[in-house]
Amino acid sequence: MEIGYKLAAEAYAPGELVRQAVLAEEAGFDFVEISDHFHPWLDNQGHSPFAWTVLGTIAARTSRIGLATGVTCPTMRYHPAIIAQAAATLALLSEGRFVLGVGSGERLNEHVTGEGYPAVGARHGMLREALEIIRLLWSGGYRSYEGKHLRLEDARVFDLPPEPPPIAVAASGPASTKVAAELGDALFATEPKPEIVRGYREAGGAGACYAEVPMAWAPDERTAARAALETSRWAVTGWKVMSELPNPVNFDAATATVREEDILDAFACGDDPKRYLEMAQRYVDAGFDRLVMQNAGPDPDGFIDFHRRELDARLRELRPKGS
Helix, strand or coil, rough: CCCEECCCCCCCCCCHHHHHHHHHHHHHCCCECCCCCCCCCCCCCCCCCCHHHHHHHHHHHHCCCEEEEEECCCCCCCCHHHHHHHHHHHHCCCCCCCEEEECCHHHHHHHHCCCCCHHHHHHHHHHHHHHHHHHHHCCCCCCCECCCCEEEECCCCCCCCCCCCCEEEEEHHHHHHHHHHHHCCCEEEECCCCHHHHHHHHCCCCCCCCEEEEEEEEECHHHHHHHHHHHHHHCCHHHHHCCCCCCCCCHHCCCCCCCCHHHHHCEEEEHHHHHHHHHHHHHHHHCCCEEEEEEEECCCCHHHHHHHHHHHHHHHHCCCCCC
16 A cells, blocks of 8 residues: 555645645655646636646655656647656656656646547547557657557657656546556546456556545534635536536536535545545545545645644555455
């Protein structure tokens, strides 16, 4: 079991994200994972810096903690050749501490280039081709590729690490779990569904399984729930909604009826360690062995201290029920 800390790039300025990563290393987290967005989910979150610059700065300011994207879409806003180069550079600068998390993207971020946002089947096909291109470039030399969706012409990544960074592929259903098993080194998910991990394993996936665990720390439950409702209510809409809406204003409208009670059902809120462990146990029971603490509370320093004192050791002892 490894425990990560979510750097919510939609909620904090770049310098603050770096500061939190340094605190996370000091508190004993195994890795930090940063969202790679162009827009925040809601306007009142107020931020969305360039994740790769933030990660490079974190690599320079830390010495032990792992780094991961959670996740990057290497098909539309970025061409996969650019991600192959960026990930190779970050792997070098972090001395092998980087994991490339990838997914098929959300309209929220990918529509900005004006090229349109394809249907889900095409997005999965594009992700498969993107991973093939990234692997090809990491194998060295000048490379070309002609796919149904993506092309590469006479390209070479000159600065390659001794070992390529692992690739964790985001999945939510059978098609994406198959891509993760065939072309990835690990699985990434946001829901505690056993069928996601089971599908990944049945398709031949043997790597680590990452999952984000929703929580909101504050000294009392209601304060935590109100904070999460204000900035993170989009998280209860489900992937079908999260992947399709184009702008923060649409998420604001789509979540107008979300209540504090909905947040309390979906997030571990407050300062009772038992509630956090119960939430994490759902993901452990589903088969995940890399848990990312995704704090939507108003006080990141308070949460990191709470995690260090009350959660870290107990989270590492969690095992699937019946194992």
